[in-house]
Amino acid sequence: MQLITPYGGTLKNLYQTSPEPMVALRHSWVLSARQLCDTELLLNGAFSPLSGFMNEDDYNRVLHEMRLMDHTLWPMPLTLDVTSEFAASIEIGESIELRNAEGLLIAHMKVSTRWVADKKIEADCVYGTQDQAHPGVDHLYHRTNETYIGGTLSGVTPPPHYDFRQSRYTPEQLRNEFIRRGWQRVVAFQTRNPMHRAHVELTFRAAQQAEANLLLHPVVGMTKPGDVDHYTRVRCYEHALHRFPEQTTMLSLLPLAMRMAGPREALWHAIIRRNYGCSHFIVGRDHASPGCDSLGNEIYGTYDAQDLMYKHQEELGIHMIPFQAMVYVEERSEYAPSDEILPDETVRSISGTELRRRLREGLDIPDWFTYPEIVTELRRTYPPRYAQGFTVFFTGLSGSGKSTLANALLVKLMEVGGRPVSLLDGDIVRTHLSSELGFSKEHRDLNVSRIGFVASEITKNRGIAICAPIAPYTATRREVRQMIEAVGGFVEIHVATPLSICEARDRKGLYAKARAGLIKDFTGIDDPYEEPESPDLKLDTTDASPEAIVQLILLKLEALGYMP
Template sequence: MTVGRAEVGLDANHQGQVPQDTAPVFTPDPVTLAHLELILNGAYPLTGFMTSEESASTIKHGRLPDGTAWPVPVTLPVPDELAGAERLVLADPEGAPLAELRVGQHWWSDHRDHEYGHRLAGEVRFARPPMYGVLRHLRLAPTEIRGQRDIGGFADRPLLAVLAERPLHHRSLHQIRAAAEEIGGDGRAEVLVLIDTPLDDEGLTPAILAAEPLLPPRTRFVVTTLPTSGRRDGHPLPAGRHDLLAAHVARAYGATHLLIDRAPGDPAATCEEHGHAPIPILPAAEWRYDTREELWRRADQVPDDRAETEPGDAEVEEMLALGRELPSWFTPARVATELHRLCPARTRRGLTVFLTGLSGSGKSTIARGVAEGVRRAGRTVTLLDGDVVRRLLSSGLTFSRADRDLNIRRIGYVAAEITRHGGVAVCAPIAPYAATRAQVRAMVEENGDFFLVHVATPLEVCEERDRKGLYAKARAGEIPEFTGISDPYEEPTDADLVVDTRDAAEGESVAEVLSALRAGGWLPDHHDHRNHPSHVEHHDHR
């Protein structure tokens, strides 16, 4: 989020004009940005952000104070310095103004899950079309879709909106076609697929689009971002509210019915929870794959002993990670191909192997062996370990807690860049603080995979080894803030693997890590050492 000041003016037609005065510029959080776009493009029947009374009524009753049904609060949290603003320019993350808010109420939320307690309410006035966000060419406004249907002469036909957050596999495609036939009667129903994805991430959208030839004729696709916060202002929303929000947005696009594509096993909301829906939310007909007939049929026509169990999303993700083919009975070839492109096998993904443990735990020795094993498996690897890295990457830093944290973040940044380019980074710093390790994990996982190894050798064993005499100096007070003696080591609770070198030979610990990487799919099961050139870049850091 950013706060600043810029000269922004709006004319009577709500278009950007030569500035006349100044107003604070604020970039809202992603949830609020999603609300703002849906207000501005007409998908919401709202003119701006809610007052305290409107928000409370929506949370409690699912209605505005005037009785209008509406499922979720739409509020604008702002930092303290903007709490008294009378005007506010709302901008995207790149600083481009989207709208001007004329503040009608300043209010405070006592119970919240947001860092800001202050709220501003009031109407928003359009400034300029949004440019920020992925798949902008598919983020069509409701008026555009309704206009296309009018021009095509199909405006009087039923329109089935399908909310999709995941690829459309065979079961989902059968459900969509069955629902379209049901509401269309003579086959005249059209389909609009609303793809729900974040503003800055296309996610699995290409895999959803890959199913287009298998959907009814004239199926249209629109990308939108429905706010995903199940709690706002600290209040849990009743079940089914997200479905109701989708129904309101679908109606704005001209839909007469809504079908929500759900993962296997996901429970559907009850009829009571859908009671305020502006259009019918259809229950999805159940389909099962008949192994004897080798086709999909309605569930009541397939005996249990002939029904194939459909893999869930987590199982599909694991199959893709391990490079396994998705069953043809489960998903169309076009969708499978796109999924394999979007979610390559782990042997082709960047990876950071991050070993953490006390000084003398053996992590550096293990890291060197792991790097060599990764190299022999045919992957490009960089070893970040020991004094060389501290001298070259973090020259000038002290051993204070702040500087040690900065040192780890720098290592994390380098590892994240290696990972982003498809390489393997093996890091072995002490990294005693959980918060800093979490920051490194977050940096890496933006573009690749992170594997945390806790080398959990006990302190007394590390002290016995004490090859450099560091523990003795720390005990004597010669080294301040020494991890394990005068400064804490926060043991990981999120380690992917825990090894203890106390009674293990060096080769055993290395083999344990390599075996875990191989089982996870990051290393191939079989490799010929003779066919893989060396790719190790060796740097030291402790």
């Protein structure tokens, strides 16, 4: 069905116009969090003119030219990645079910194409780098399946949202709301962070410059790992909304999975806002930039996103409002664009890193930076470190002393008291949580991921989790760190006892069996242990007592601010 309105041109709606008889299809795919976001925005028209996940031809042209095969400007590949086993089980032309994690049927997809992607080419084209410090590249290399399938979608059930429902508008609903309010010119503001005074000033000026109404349109899908959770952010947006004129500003939430792709992402965001009915879009410095690469260099230029938007804005059908960063000028007691500052004026600003440090350490956050009610919300979610939950993650070879140290640390932290402490030792987890798993690489990764998930739940609820698996692989440890740091603290301790000492301590005879070939893929013998590059603490238990080493760990926790 096509919906034509004065706002943003043609909008696709991929939901079935009349319910079809429910027929069980042969295959169902459970959508990941990112895939569910993509599917929702495909179905409701936010990704118009797409009618489903891209086929291989569209994918390749988007990578190299930022255009679909019909020449439509489109900067971001949108594909459904599946396991090679699932891809091999389906036939071209077959319809499959797409379900959410709870099993709810979201859509049918008629598969038209299937291919194995070259991830290095995709990384270079979309992100401009293969550096895995880029969160989009990291997701592509470590969380994206090898095989892509494309095909048209037919929507069955919108993904359910139980939070902030009063602020969740589809493109059609938002266009109709603009018509109801009589809004002809609407400037959209994209953000994945809480709004502070600088953001309020920036958006207010942009709306005045465009002589337009203002739509605060924050992303509440997947953003950059480590970002403030969307529940806290939305509460902050609701507080900030009261700082704007009531009749000229509104809030709507966007369930987008960001890629942090800088200039390409800016174009993508503009197309999405056009589809939601907006006439203008604010693009600031470093729009959708992930920051620095692994060498500390900025991945994108400061004005790359604005330059690309300038080049294509007429074709996009939405006007860009470029903005400099807003800084506080002490002599004026007000905010001003950074390019308007006089040489003798004193500028004040607080970076996101500095704000997190102040929250972590319970330090003052000045009124010129943000509003008291927003500080209150942030402090509720991010108390000082000594009141946060955290995970101590031991990793090292079998026999290195991880379990001994973990048990000793457990006793010491329980002796201190104040927070619940849970031990997730490798052998204990194997018995109670992963008894069906073997010792293949896939199963070892799954075991560590399960430990990480349980630890993240403990950490989220302000407890202390002590984990002591071997965890031999860097990528899996990184995944666990990201999972836990999203909800609290993570302290990685590498128990770097030499292999010879670990073998000499081997009470179970595992190393001897591995040397004799009776155990295959044993870590340290015929399967590698990838040492952490920058653990918070590196320990060798060869000549030190557990008591002495645990004191070093407690001192490290105190230095990091986790001990009261």
